[in-house]
Amino acid sequence: MPPFLYIFLGALAIVSALGVIVQRNPVHSLLALIATLMAVAILFIGEDAVVVGFLQIIVYAGAIMVLFLFVIWLLNLQVETGPTGHLALKLFGSLAAALLVTELFFFLAPPHLQVKFTRQPLGYGSLASLAGKLFTDYLVAFEATSVLLLAAVVGSVALARRLPAADDSRAAEKTAS
Amino acid sequence: MTTELIAGAVKAILMIVLALNLSLFLLYFERKGSALIQDRIGSNRVTVTGLGQRMGMPNLGIINTTIADPIKMFTKEDFVPAGADKFLHTLAPFLALFPVMITFVVIPFGDTISIAGQRIDLEAANLNAGALYLLASIGLGVYGVALAGWSSNNRWSLLGGIRATAQMISYELAMGLAIISVIMTFGTLNLQEIVRGQGGVWFGFLPRWAIFTQPLAFILLLVAGAAESKRVPFDLPEGESELIQGYFTEYSGGKQAVFMLTDFAEQALVAMLLTTFFLGGWQIPWLMRDGFHLPGGAFIALPALAVSLMGVVAFLVKVVVLCMFLGMVRWTLPRFRYDQLMRLGWKGLVPLGLFNVMVTAFVVVATGRVQ
Numbered sequence: 001m002p003p004f005l006y007i008f009l010g011a012l013a014i015v016s017a018l019g020v021i022v023q024r025n026p027v028h029s030l031l032a033l034i035a036t037l038m039a040v041a042i043l044f045i046g047e048d049a050v051v052v053g054f055l056q057i058i059v060y061a062g063a064i065m066v067l068f069l070f071v072i073w074l075l076n077l078q079v080e081t082g083p084t085g086h087l088a089l090k091l092f093g094s095l096a097a098a099l100l101v102t103e104l105f106f107f108l109a110p111p112h113l114q115v116k117f118t119r120q121p122l123g124y125g126s127l128a129s130l131a132g133k134l135f136t137d138y139l140v141a142f143e144a145t146s147v148l149l150l151a152a153v154v155g156s157v158a159l160a161r162r163l164p165a166a167d168d169s170r171a172a173e174k175t176a177s
Numbered sequence: 178m179t180t181e182l183i184a185g186a187v188k189a190i191l192m193i194v195l196a197l198n199l200s201l202f203l204l205y206f207e208r209k210g211s212a213l214i215q216d217r218i219g220s221n222r223v224t225v226t227g228l229g230q231r232m233g234m235p236n237l238g239i240i241n242t243t244i245a246d247p248i249k250m251f252t253k254e255d256f257v258p259a260g261a262d263k264f265l266h267t268l269a270p271f272l273a274l275f276p277v278m279i280t281f282v283v284i285p286f287g288d289t290i291s292i293a294g295q296r297i298d299l300e301a302a303n304l305n306a307g308a309l310y311l312l313a314s315i316g317l318g319v320y321g322v323a324l325a326g327w328s329s330n331n332r333w334s335l336l337g338g339i340r341a342t343a344q345m346i347s348y349e350l351a352m353g354l355a356i357i358s359v360i361m362t363f364g365t366l367n368l369q370e371i372v373r374g375q376g377g378v379w380f381g382f383l384p385r386w387a388i389f390t391q392p393l394a395f396i397l398l399l400v401a402g403a404a405e406s407k408r409v410p411f412d413l414p415e416g417e418s419e420l421i422q423g424y425f426t427e428y429s430g431g432k433q434a435v436f437m438l439t440d441f442a443e444q445a446l447v448a449m450l451l452t453t454f455f456l457g458g459w460q461i462p463w464l465m466r467d468g469f470h471l472p473g474g475a476f477i478a479l480p481a482l483a484v485s486l487m488g489v490v491a492f493l494v495k496v497v498v499l500c501m502f503l504g505m506v507r508w509t510l511p512r513f514r515y516d517q518l519m520r521l522g523w524k525g526l527v528p529l530g531l532f533n534v535m536v537t538a539f540v541v542v543a544t545g546r547v548q
Contacts (some may be wrong), residue, residue, distance in 0.1 A: 027265070027327060034320070054309035062316025069323055073339065110278055127306065127366060 001046035009046070010081045013039035026072045030065060049125040180295060190302040192281045195493075198439035199448075199500065200241055206504050207441075208242045214508045250437075253430035258330055261427065265328035270428070270435035273321025277442045280314045283307040284449045285369040287459050287489040288466075290482065299459075299489065300369050307368040308360055311450070312353055315405065319345050321439070322407075322414065322424050329427035337423025340515065341407060341414030347522035348411075350406035354530025355397035358537040359387055359454045372458030376465075382472035384462040388455040393533045394453045397526055402447030403503060404522070406440060412511040413518060448499035456495050459488035 016039065019032030037060050044053030134142050212219025224230055224424040236396035257266055287299030304310050319342050326338015360366060363374040377385045388395045404411040415423035425436045452458055463470050464487065479487075513521070 025262075027262075027324070031265075031320075031324075050306045051309065054306055054313045057313035058309070058316050062313065062319070062349075063346065066319055066323070066342055069327075070339075070340065073327070110456075127309075 001043075005046065006043070007037045009043050013043070019175060027069070030068055030072065033068075034061050034065050037065070047125075051125060051127050051130050184295075185296050185301065188297075188299070189282055192286070192301045193278060194285070195286070196281045196442050196445055197438075199445040199496065200438055202497070203441040203444055203504065204246070204437075205239065205242045205499055206501060208246075209238050210501070210504055211508045214505060237391050246357055247434065250434040255430040256427075257434060258427045260330040262328040262330070266427070267432070269321050269325035269328060270432045270439070271321070272324060273318065273439045274435050274442070275321075276314045276317040277439055277446055280311055280446055280467065281449070283368055284446075284453055285372050285458055286492045288485050290485040296371065300486070303369055306366050307475050308356055308366040308371075309509065311368075312349075312356065312460050315352070316349060318405075318443070320336045320437075323364070325428070325436070326424035329424075331427050333420045334424050334426045337414045337416070337420045337426070340416075340420075341389065342386070344407070344411065344414060344518060344522075345405060347519065348401040348526070351397050351522060351526035352401035352405060354534055355391075355394040355401065355452065356450075358391055358394045358530075358533045361534070361537045361541055362387060362390055364541075366460075368453055372453060372460060375457040376460050376471075378463065384457060384460065386455060386457040386460070391533070391537070393529060395532070397530050398451060399447075400455065400521075401526060402450060403506065404518075406443035406447055406503075408440065408444060408503065409507045410513050411518065412512060413515055416512065418485075444503050445496065445500060448496045448503060451499055452492060453496040456499075459492040461487060461491045464488075 013036050016032045016035035018035065025028045036078060037056060041053040041056040041061070044050075044056060078124045192418050209219045211217075220238035221236040223238075223241045223245050224236060225240065230236055255408045257263055282301035283304055284541065285298075285300035285303075289296055289298050291297070299522060322341040322345070326334045326336070329335070359371065363371045365371060365374070371387075375384070378387075379385055383389060407414050413423075414420075415425075420426070426431055463472065464479075464484060466481060466484060468484070469475075469477040471477070
């Protein structure tokens with residue numbers, strides 16, 4: 001990936017990430033988040049992590065962000081005119097932010113910054129290499145995650161399901177009245 | 178490097194021009210073809226000189242539908258309703274059109290040809306992860322429609338936008354599952370390789386098209402694709418009788434034309450996907466690189482360039498026929514009810530798609546085609 005493209009996409013990702021927290025309109029924030037995800041995905045693809053990049057677009061930009069959009073619509077979130085929330089919440093929020101900045105400072109302090117760049121072999125990040133790792137080295141973790149996700153899906157369906165008995169009684173009430 | 182760049186640019190422009198022209202053809206077919214199907218006359222008023230009519234030729238309405246209509250649309254007032262989010266209202270049509278248009282670059286429209294010693298792949302971008310690219314860009318098509326509905330500040334628009342979003346998300350899953358089973362059959366994500374894999378014959382006469390090995394996936398992609406392009410019987414997001422015009426109720430002039438163009442381009446895209454994945458792309462039955470090998474053992478020799486060009490023509494013919502088929506479905510079936518739509522998607526297509534993927538996996542492992 002040519003350096004100017006890398007810098008451009010990185011800057012785009014940072015600016016749109018800022019846009020997510022600066023905008024007052026939730027839908028505009030969402031759009032900025034999508035732009036961030038896209039920029040990062042293209043960075044992945046440019047650095048040969050093709051599958052990760054495309055999966056980020058398919059799963060995050062293409063599906064999860066749509067879910068966010070639905071949540072915004074259904075909860076009818078409005079444009080925020082000013083800062084909201086309890087004073088205590090703000091206090092803890094700024095405390096946590098300060099801690100994060102300190103941690104990042106120590107983590108990125110000069111002695112740690114000597115990152116070595118190594119060229120990955122050709123085909124690194126392709127679907128074949130990813131699938132190979134996933135179904136040999138990390139098989140147990142992969143399968144456990146899939147079972148966990150399945151359990152979460154079944155659980156949410158069970159929670160959202162309306163009991164048939166409740167429906168019957170409601171229908172009976174309707175006919176009675 | 179430079180020739181590669183020029184060839185790439187030329188191919189990309191060619192593909193866009195092809196998509197736009199197919200959309201124009203679909204616009205014509207929408208007006209005049211529907212008239213034919215419904216035993217009406219259809220548009221037949223505008224002529225340039227009237228000469229043909231004086232000589233007794235019927236007016237085919239070509240100028241009406243392909244020149245007068247678009248000029249009318251683009252010269253109308255571009256209206257933004259009061260209280261609308263002006264920025265998103267303007268952005269939405271382009272957010273809808275862009276993902277569809279960029280998807281066309283991975284569709285292979287011909288075999289590799291060699292001109293002046295240069296080998297040129299007749300595919301605007303020969304990506305190794307072509308199928309992933311395809312799914313990614315199709316998945317982004319939701320936003321234009323959703324934001325059009327939201328930004329218009331109109332209840333009908335918002336309802337249309339919500340319907341469109343739910344529908345496209347639901348049917349994308351079935352579409353992905355259908356494509357996955359084809360990918361598993363051929364063991365590659367590269368669309369050009371998938372088309373190559375469909376060359377040759379079985380039993381001496383049956384072309385190795387994926388429609389014969391994956392008939393269920395073909396039907397899944399056909400139905401899911403029709404739903405993705407939001408045409409009848411899946412046009413609930415527009416639903417004139419309930420929602421006026423759905424998510425683009427508040428659009429006029431050029432922006433509405435862009436939404437219409439998006440729908441037609443999506444229809445063309447679905448036809449191209451079906452052709453590429455199931456109908457052998459540019460492959461012609463019994464045509465090898467050196468000429469026709471007919472089932473009876475007869476052989477007709479042809480020069481290599483002619484074979485390549487015939488492949489491009491075959492691709493176009495298949496796409497146009499499928500486009501017309503999709504158009505005929507549009508003018509034949511009534512609209513689904515919303516619960517029927519969701520039931521068909523989640524209880525019909527998705528389980529069938531999962532079943533198909535599982536069977537394909539078993540067959541692929543059983544026949545030992547795993548590295």
